[in-house]
Amino acid sequence: NNSITMALAGNPNAGKTTLFNRLTGARQHVGNYPGITVAHKEGHFTQDDQKVTLTDLPGTYSLTAYSVEEIVTRDFLTTQKPDVVINIVDASNIERNLYLTTQFLEMGVPLIIALNMIDVAKDRGIEIQSQKLAELLGVTVVPIVARSGEGTEELIRQAINVAKSDKIWTSRDISYGDDLDEVLMEIITLINESSFLVNNYNPRFTGIKYLEHDDQMLTKGQEADPLLAKKLEQTVGSISDHLLKTMDVYPEAIIADHRYGFIKSIVRQGVMTHAFDIDRLY
Numbered sequence: 001n002n003s004i005t006m007a008l009a010g011n012p013n014a015g016k017t018t019l020f021n022r023l024t025g026a027r028q029h030v031g032n033y034p035g036i037t038v039a040h041k042e043g044h045f046t047q048d049d050q051k052v053t054l055t056d057l058p059g060t061y062s063l064t065a066y067s068v069e070e071i072v073t074r075d076f077l078t079t080q081k082p083d084v085v086i087n088i089v090d091a092s093n094i095e096r097n098l099y100l101t102t103q104f105l106e107m108g109v110p111l112i113i114a115l116n117m118i119d120v121a122k123d124r125g126i127e128i129q130s131q132k133l134a135e136l137l138g139v140t141v142v143p144i145v146a147r148s149g150e151g152t153e154e155l156i157r158q159a160i161n162v163a164k165s166d167k168i169w170t171s172r173d174i175s176y177g178d179d180l181d182e183v184l185m186e187i188i189t190l191i192n193e194s195s196f197l198v199n200n201y202n203p204r205f206t207g208i209k210y211l212e213h214d215d216q217m218l219t220k221g222q223e224a225d226p227l228l229a230k231k232l233e234q235t236v237g238s239i240s241d242h243l244l245k246t247m248d249v250y251p252e253a254i255i256a257d258h259r260y261g262f263i264k265s266i267v268r269q270g271v272m273t274h275a276f277d278i279d280r281l282y
């Protein structure tokens with residue numbers, strides 16, 4: 001009974017439930033996460049003699065602690081540690097969808113991208129070079145049409161490969177500019193010097209969340225190691241004050257800007273091509 005565990009994650013309307021239902025059929029059960037009204041959907045299937053347990057996570061645009069869906073998603077990933085996370089990306093809306101992807105990369109979870117809705121993208125004259133995207137992100141990308149089932153068998157074959165691989169996933173270093181990169185290094189050093197690992201998050205992800213003033217992370221930090229938490233808060237506090245005074249900006253805004261910059265730089269390296277050249281229309 002060596003069942004592999006997979007989690008489906010992505011923006012609302014990216015096609016999670018469509019894929020989940022296609023894969024699990026009637027072999028699914030729905031409950032609630034403890035204490036909240038967010039549905040916990042789990043199902044089972046077998047492919048290539050491999051048993052799989054699949055969880056359909058709530059749709060999210062980000063992994064901050066601003067909504068219950070975001071908290072459920074990241075808590076699930078850190079406490080249940082699925083063997084692979086299938087990040088469903090809407091190919092017709094790729095830049096917006098990759099914002100969440102950057103955060104999975106930063107969490108360092110075992111990841112594969114299901115590039116969904118390629119039929120919709122095609123109708124809009126958009127073609128995604130999935131191989132190029134895979135190279136640039138450093139994760140496998142499989143184009144699918146969840147509604148028709150096109151590509152889904154290959155997706156699961158590749159997801160099983162990722163789940164069984166002994167690759168060690170670490171946090172992807174996205175640069176947030178000199179100021180924040182330096183502070184992140186300080187935070188990572190502080191965390192590595194202690195026994196403190198908030199909620200199983202890697203130090204870089206914890207540092208980013210501190211910079212984003214993530215309430216849940218701050219609370220967990222204080223519970224885990226009050227002394228270190230204080231140091232982290234002071235470090236973040238002084239850079240926040242500095243950025244506010246000199247640039248009138250909060251760290252979270254800088255972080256969001258750099259995430260979008262990272263995505264744009266990837267998409268512009270030949271990942272997204274148009275059937276016609278939009279620029280020439282103007």
Ligand code: GDP
Pocket residue numbers: 010011012013014015016017018019059116117118119120144145146147148
């Ligand atoms: P979720 O919010 O991520 O669970 O998304 P859903 O599975 O509910 O899908 C949102 C909508 O997109 C539904 O109307 C689906 O039928 C539709 N949909 C899902 N996958 C595809 C696809 O590959 N192609 C097309 N054209 N529509 C899709």
Ligand code: MG
Pocket residue numbers: 016017018059
């Ligand atoms: Mg859904």
